[in-house]
Amino acid sequence: MTFWKRRGQVAGRQQATELNKSIAQLVNTSGSMYYESNAASGFDFISEGQALMNERQGLKTDRCYILNDRSTQKFGTDLAGRQTLQGRPADTWTTGQIGSNIAEFDVYTGSFLPQVAASSGSTTTTATFSGKPEGGGVSASFIVTNVDYRTADIAVTASAGFAVGDKVTFSNVNAVGLADKTDTGILMTFTVVGIPNGTSVTIFPKPIALGDAGLNITEKAYANVNTQIVSGATMGAVNTTGGRSNLFYDNDAIEVLGGDVPMQLMGEFDGMKVISETMSNGLNMYMVYDSRLDDLRLRYRLFTWYGLTAKDPSRMGVSVSI
Incomplete structure (x- = not known):
């Protein structure tokens, strides 16, 4: 049972990864705010997004800023070398992360962020x-x-x-x-x-x-x-210039629409079993499985349905560190 539990956990993480990639692609192609900056300080870089959002006075709920791995390394190096911020340099040395609640953003690192193509249009x-x-x-x-x-x-x-x-x-x-x-x-x-x-x-x-x-x-x-x-x-x-994107947005600007299906009806066919669970992101995950007694084979499938929409592109943005 431990093996199947781990297989289920891996499948769940993979589906969460796919959702993260989908959200990142949505913000990258739909977000209307944009800037390129050569700032070496993480605060200077991130606070430019804060200034843009505050100037436009859009609805504010919870704000997220997702840095790609190289931007995190760049700004983490700057923070780790400072001696004027109590505790934060030490935390960066330990985790490599910049932290939360910076310029009104909760800051995360994502390896799934897409590229911004350069354009001379x-x-x-x-x-x-x-x-x-x-x-x-x-x-x-x-x-x-x-x-x-x-x-x-x-x-x-x-x-x-x-x-x-x-x-x-x-x-x-x-x-x-x-x-x-x-x-x-x-x-x-x-x-x-x-x-x-x-x-x-x-x-x-x-x-x-x-x-x-x-x-x-x-x-x-x-x-x-x-x-x-x-x-x-x-x-x-x-x-x-383009390059690897960093993303910032208000959580309310993106809508993740989950789907429900009557998968329990699968239990009426060929001895199939169905279980479902609501994940931490609010989406439903289904697992359908069955087995064969003659060769002891177990088959299962994990899946979820969802759709994304940019509800308010004016509260979504993209940045590139150059």
Whole structure:
């Protein structure tokens, strides 16, 4: 029984690893915040993410910062050599970890973080974009229509120089604080999530401009940029160097949707047995197994169902240490 218990534990860890990889890939390709930094100090590097998130004034719950192994080594070396922080240098010497609650983040290390491809993409827009908040609707015949409020299609001269996952800015379009609409003075970053054709790109999040005269006062309450993307504006990629990613996000920005299936019905067929357990991440894991008396073979399968969505890409970001 110890052997099978260990096999189950290994399978569970592997499924958790796959979930971590899926979340990392989602943040890498969907997160709208981005910066590249050559800071040698872990605090300087991580606090840039804090500044971006605080300036944009998004909903704050629990924040995570996941460093790749090389970034952890770089910043851990800096911390381990310090003598001014009580206890933390010694902890870093022992564990190689930087610690928790740094610049409002719980900091982790992940070997599963993806690469950020370098991009030199640049183009110009061919139309002024006016975006407003949208929701779903219900028709008179009770047909529900859902609207993806996160995306915007931007008309450009040519989209060939860009790829899904590129982080881009538009000239003169700055991020504003969601609560008080203060202009941060920092260009708003967007992520390319689709390339419908050769003359348009789809970006996260939808730019809603405080200075858009076509919006009413209620719609302007959702503004995330100071001014509209106008025709002739320069659109350029900011992931110019690329490299191994580090990820930061608010936990509430990502939704993990678990699935339930009536696997207990398998017990009605050919002597199969079914057990299930809720894992620490809230997902259900199922184990279906059976055996043969004539050759003492035991067969089993472990599995879980889940889906991911970037509920709020404006509270997800990517960084690269260069």
